[in-house]
Amino acid sequence: MRLITCSNSAPAYPAPTDTVLRTGAAGGLVPHLLALxxxxxxxxxxxxxxDEPRWPDRIGPVRLRPVPVDETDRRAHYETISVELLLWLFHYLHDTVAEPxxxxxxxxxWAAYRRVNAAVADRVPAAADPDALVLVNDYHLMLVPGMLSGRPRVVYAHQVPWCEPxxxxxxxxxxxxxxLGSLLACHSVVFHSTRWADAFVRCCERYxxxxxxxGETIEHPGGRTRVVAVPLPVDAAAVRALTTADRTGAWRTELDRMADGRRALVRVxxxxxxxxxxxxxxxYDELLRRRPGLADDVWLLAVVARPRHRTPRHLAYESACRAAVARLNETWRRPKGPDPVTLLDATDPADTRHRAIAALSTADVVLINPTYDGFNLVAKEAALASETSRILLSRTAGAHDYLAPLVTSLDPCDVDATATAMQAALDRPVALPDPPSARRLxxxxGADTSADWLAAVLGTPRTGTAGRDVHPTN
Structure with missing residues (x-):
């Protein structure tokens, strides 16, 4: 089956001698597309x-089709609509007093967003190969399916949450x-979680x-569309290779030095x-107020990377995070002792995954508490990087539906309950084994692949057991 994929994300910019595609990202969509x-x-x-002329026609078996767009349209499409309207909409981030x-x-x-989508749709190879599968990825390109009218095999994959009607x-x-009309032109629309799939269907029914x-089928005047929840796989082989890589080992040594004998509460x-x-x-501050002695025993390590597009809101948020860390260290640092909290920035993008896996593999507790998340692959990576760390995960992360047997559930806005969960995870004996359901998960x-994901999306499951949202929770 020939695969044609459309995304706003791209592989790493190729060197003239490249014979295989490389990822410029730390994880997520691009490695998944490379696998497919x-x-x-x-x-x-x-x-x-x-930039278009500088891309080669193909690298290895993949034909690259960069789509040239006007710079003004590109910025309006990406910054104004994709990020500041749609990304914030799907994560419930609009201050509705004034926006949108x-x-x-x-x-x-919006007209520029439509033009960029049309430019991508126009570059999809002509229907000389009607059996080819067109995989359209994410909120940047939601109008592309409707512009490919008549193609029988178009799948749209939504990588972030979907909001309620x-x-x-x-x-x-x-x-x-x-x-909505464009997405219903697809053969299938796929989300990472049943909660996001159900919200999408309710929007279609409302509007x-x-x-x-x-069941999984929406019937509408234009035909039928499957709506499914299939969690994104993690590249288990890559995680295992990273865990034993020399650069990861060097980071682990550095983190052990920074921990100075303390247990590590890690977020990535x-x-x-x-x-x-x-x-x-x-x-964490509340936890230390309840048990001040933990400041000498538990180190909070926040491994962070900056978003690709940093709006004024992102800059203010980063500043607030740094101020919070400074206050915590000022409050809880012992004389001549190490900082209780470290905010560890990405310095070298090529080193990002080594640093992240090193942190996850040395963690006693992993904190993943987003307000909303389409999935959160860090949760899967944490499960693979260490079999002894405890994972605290928001109920509103898409990964929670799938990983429920492995994690402690968090209500992301409940600070007191999160502190209690931190305390319970730190007090849990390390030697306590996982229950059988967690071991199976x-x-x-570790066995799931991108090929399993695609087969489940198309309704032709393979042997992998992690290809569907098998633990739906509310």
Whole structure:
């Protein structure tokens, strides 16, 4: 089966001598697409017009199809619509006192978003190969499926949460219909969690006429669309290789030095607005207020990376995080003692994954407390990197539905309860074995592949057991 994938993300910029595609990301979508394209296919992604000629026609079995777009359109498509409207919408981040406001400026930006989507759709190879599968990825390209009318095999994969109908209603009626109508042109729409899939279906039922649901199928005036929840796999082989890599070992040695004999409470994430660092820091502060002696025994390590697009809100959030860490260290640092909290920045992007896996593999407790998350692959990586660390995970992360047997559940806004969960995890004996359901899940995580994911999306499951959302919770 020929695969044609469309994404806003791209492989690492190729060197002239490259014979295989490389990832420039620490994890997530790009490595997943690289795995899917291992046997060949086409990869479409928007680029600045002046960059297109510098991309080779293909690397290995993959044909690269960079899509040149006007720089003004590119910024409006990505920054104004994809990030500041849609990404914040799906994560419930709009301050509805003032935003969004669909005025002339936002109207022009929406037109640019439509033009970029049309440019990508126009580059999809002609229907000379009608059996090819077109995989469209994420909120940057939600109008592409509707522009590929007549292609029988189009799948849209949504990598972030989907919001409930009332919040989706912040968008104007015409925009709502354009997005939903486009996605229902797909053969399948896939999410990481049943909660996001159900929210999408409820939006379709609320805002489009003639929509009914039967199991995984939505029937609508244009036909039928499957809506499924299939968690994104983690590259278990890559995680295992990273765990034993020399650079990871060097980081582990450095982290052991910084820990200075203390147990490690670790978080690994970008400084995104929904990752909820501030409440995590507040919970640690509350824990130390209850048990001040833990300041000498438990080190909070926050391994962070900066988002690709840093809005003024991101800059203010980063500043608030740094101020919170400074206050904690000022309050709880013992004379001549080490800092109780460390905010460890990414310095070398090529080193990001080594540093992250080193932190996860040495953690006694891993804190993952986003307010909302489409999935959160760090939770899966934590399960593979160490079989003894305890994982604290928000109920509102998409990964929670799947990883429930392995984790302690958090309500992300409940600081007191998060502090209690931290304390219980730290007090749990290290030698206490996982229950059988958790052991089976660790095995499934290690066996799952991107090929299993695609088979489950298409309704042709393979042998992998982690290919569906098998532990739905509310």
């Amino acid at each position: 394209l291992r046997d060949g296919g086409d990869w479409l992604f928007p680029v600045r017009g002046r 406001a669909f005025d002339a400026r936002l109207g022009r930006a 009332d919040y989706f209603g912040l968008l104007p009626a015409a925009v709502r219909r354009e997005i 489009l006429p003639g929509v009914t649901r039967t 994430d970008r400084l995104d607005l929904w990752k909820n660092h501030l409440r995590g820091f507040a919970a 660790r095995t499934a995580i």
